[in-house]
Amino acid sequence: MKPEMMIQPMDQFNQVLFQNTHPARHQNPTPKPVYDLVVIGAGSSGLVTSVGAAQMGARVALIERMFMGGCCLNFGCVPSKALIRSARVAYELGRAKHYGICTGESLAVDFASVMRRVRQIRAKISYNDSVETISNKGVDVFLGEAHFIDKDHIEVANAVLPFKLAAITAGGRPMSPRIDGIDSSEIITSKTLFTLTELPSAMAVIGGGPIGCEMAQAFARFGTKVTIFHAHDHLLDKEDADAAELIQNRFKAEGIQVLLNSRVRRGKVHGKQKTLYYIQNGEERHITVDAVLAGAGRKPSVEDLRLENVGVEYDPKRGIHIDDHLRTTNKRIFSAGEICMKWKFTHAAEASAQLLLQNALLGHKKRLSDLIMPWCTYTDPEIAHVGMYEKEAVAKGYQVETVTQPMSAIDRAITDSETEGFVRVHLQKGKNRILGASIIAKHAGEMINEITAVMNAGGALNLLSKTIYPYPTQSEAIKRVSE
Structure with a gap:
């Protein structure tokens, strides 16, 4: 798909976005005789790697096939969180009477204006x-398809870039389910979601992972009738069953149809509508919707790089094979971000890029496995986690003591009428050391940082018990756990 087809409608905001991230009049620079580092992919990890290397005095080239900023800026974190914010406002206005506020008889969502705001925010960030910003930081920016010619050269847009070291940070792309009877172009992915200007009246979401759950709830709050299909026993498979159940119950309360242990087998398109035939509990059933959204995860973008030419091993599902120091099977080529890691988060991409810089350019031996990685799913309530789950810790031989503090006993949560959820901490029994934690709360993504910081400082739970928390705050639940 051509870049301009992925940024629609071409209003004033998308014109700014396009000019910043893939300017039509950009002229690739004349390649230097040799680069200390060539970086393939200008997503989060590629930007951190290339700018950091340039600041260290290296001669750096950065190659981007589509859009500077990668998925996060253009199709992921930035537009999705802007969309979620509008959805939360709609939900809160719908509940205003609960707080003693009268807003009138009906609530109208202007979806075109919602999406206009999303485009405006994305353009601003x-x-x-942008090509201009990164170029001004001393990086040679090349737009075009990159592939390895041999162990010393990368080609892009008919130019050959000699390199001493290379970093592959090409990221990934959304997986789209194959549904017999429905062409893949009829299925919305994160790359086409933000081109919508009209609100679907009915939507099927395929996959109950983080992306699927976030978007299912957002569209339901705008007024779309949403059905979410998930192949397993509960949504958000990585999370504890009771945490997932809490989200499932909230979804059902908000009118989302949750179909667990279900698989879409085939479909039929008639006009603007699509009928999906699915199997659940051994029976075939069907629903008819206006839109089908793929929310079943992502896969690494390893094709077309010609990695075989430089001896870099990979596979289509796992991505590029790296060691714990982010080195590929070619000692002069490193990799970071979702193209090679199990963590598919922007902050993980940035953290791994920092390790890559230290290892590739400074000769350090920083380990990817040493990172303590938090993450958050931005449903309402949010689910955040860091470290090990209980079953992981037990599998690794730890004796685990688990402490759970319900949000329903926290005064600020009560005053806010946000009592769903809990703070759960897994401790190494007898040593008072935090092994992992989960938080389900309205602002869990903000709260998990406290526990992450303590784990980076050695994980002693008493560091939290010594901390004085302002009263009343929802994060007081963390102190309750430590007590």
Whole structure:
């Protein structure tokens, strides 16, 4: 798909975005005789790697096939969280009477204006990742398809870039389910979601992972009738069953149809509508919707790089094979971000890029496995986690003591009418050391940082018990756990 087809409608905001992230009049620079580092992919990890290397005095080239900023800026974190914010406002206005506020008889969602705001925010942030900004930081930016010619050269847009070291940070792309009877172009992915200007009246979401759950709830709050299909026993498979159940119950309360242990087998398109035939509990059933959204995860973008030419091993599902120091099977080529890691988060991409810089350019031996990685799913309530789950810790031989503090006993949560959820901490029994934690709360993504910081400082739970928390705050639940 051509870049301009992926940024629609071409209004004033998308014109700014396009000019920043893939300017039509950009002229690739004349390649230097040799680069200390060539970086393939200008997503989060590629930007951190290339700018960091340039600041260290290296001669750096950065190659981007589509859009500077990668998925996060253009199709992921930035637009999705802007969309979720509008959805939360709609939900809160719908509950205003609960707080003693009268807003009238009906609530109208202007979806075109919602999406206009999403495009406006994305355009504003895009300058940070733009060709101009990165070029001004001393990086040679090349737009075009990259592939390895041999162990010393990379080709892009008919130019050959000699390199001493290379970093592959090409990221990934959304997986789209194959549904017999429905062409893949009829299925919305994160790359086409933000081109919508009209609100679907009915939507099927395929996959109950983080992306599927976030978007299912957002569209339901705008007024779409949402059905979410998930092949397993509960949504958000990685999370504890009771945490997932809490989200499932919230979804059902908000009118989302949750179909667990279900698989879409085939479909039929008639006009603008699509009928999906699915199997659940051994029976075939069907629903008819206006839109089908793929929310079943992502896969690494390893094709077309010609990795075989340089001896870099990979596979289509796992991505590029790396060791714990982010080195590929070619000692002069490193990799970071979702193209090679199990963590598919922007902050993980940035953290791994920092390790890559230290290892590749400074000769350090920083380990990817040493990172303590938090993450958050931005449903409402949010689910955040860091470290090990209980079953992981037990599998590794730890004796585990688990402490759970319900949000329903926290005064600020009660005053806010946000009592769903809990703070759960897994401790190494007898040593009072935090092995992992989960938080389910309205602002869990903000709260998990406290526990992450303590784990980076050695994980002693008493560091939290010594901390004085302002009263009343929802994060007081963390102190309750420590007590």
